[in-house]
Amino acid sequence: MQLYSLGHLLSSSCVIFCDDAASSQITVHGGFLSAYDSIKPQIFMLLDAITEAGTSEEPWRVHVTGHSLGGALATLCAYELATRQ
Numbered sequence: 001m002q003l004y005s006l007g008h009l010l011s012s013s014c015v016i017f018c019d020d021a022a023s024s025q026i027t028v029h030g031g032f033l034s035a036y037d038s039i040k041p042q043i044f045m046l047l048d049a050i051t052e053a054g055t056s057e058e059p060w061r062v063h064v065t066g067h068s069l070g071g072a073l074a075t076l077c078a079y080e081l082a083t084r085q
Contacts, residue, residue, distance in 0.1 A: 032076065047081075062081060
């Protein structure tokens with residue numbers, strides 16, 4: 001088991017400030033955020049292309065899932081989808 005110092009944990013995390021009144025800030029590990037940022041443009045481009053066929057009467061539902069690193073990325077993506085306007 002590897003132990004990390006508080007300084008290491010703080011230096012490898014990042015705070016995202018949101019406009020959402022319910023949550024003024026979210027803390028995300030820097031490695032997870034970097035990995036998410038590297039795939040985010042492609043993910044949202046594909047989602048926009050797929051879901052633009054939906055209507056207000058029959059909107060698309062998107063289920064986001066993952067395991068391990070994919071679970072962390074899925075959580076960030078799900079949060080962004082839920083807060084997207």
